[in-house]
Ligand SMILES: [Zn+2]
């Protein structure tokens with residue numbers, strides 16, 4: 793196994809400096825570094841939230857990658873564990889690099905604009921979850937391999953828009969009352 797890895801890295805000598813991280817992940821998964829797989833990996837590395845297939849395919853259109861090629865590559869990368877697939881009750885799935893630079897994290901889904909945001913700084917929650925997982929293992933004997941947690945609500949922008957609209961309505965109502973007097 794180490795020998796095979798040496799051979800491959802020798803073959804790709806000279807490109808190592810510019811090699812995207814996804815290339816290494818593909819190699820470890822035993823997948824060939826095709827143009828589509830690399831492009832998907834790079835696009836999702838740069839994305840600041842998980843992306844749907846349609847958006848991803850549109851983003852990669854200028855690289856002359858047919859949509860069917862993108863769809864197939866995404867499904868292969870998901871099966872290989874390189875991509876995480878999420879369902880946020882939107883009627884379509886979103887994808888994200890499984891072991892990206894952000895590491896383990898959770899998502900906030902805005903019910904108004906349907907934006908999906910990565911959440912950082914949940915260290916306290918993760919420590920609680922770690923203890924809960926350990927206790928599930930001791931109490932029930934289940935082997936916990938991880939957890940997923942989505943938070944829903946209004947993003948800061950939609951929340952402030954909603955508040956402004958509310959204030960406007962309140963103002964209008966008090967005007968009406970004022971006129972009546
Ligand atoms: Zn929003």
Ligand SMILES: [Zn+2]
Nearest residue numbers: 896897918921
């Ligand atoms: Zn977590």
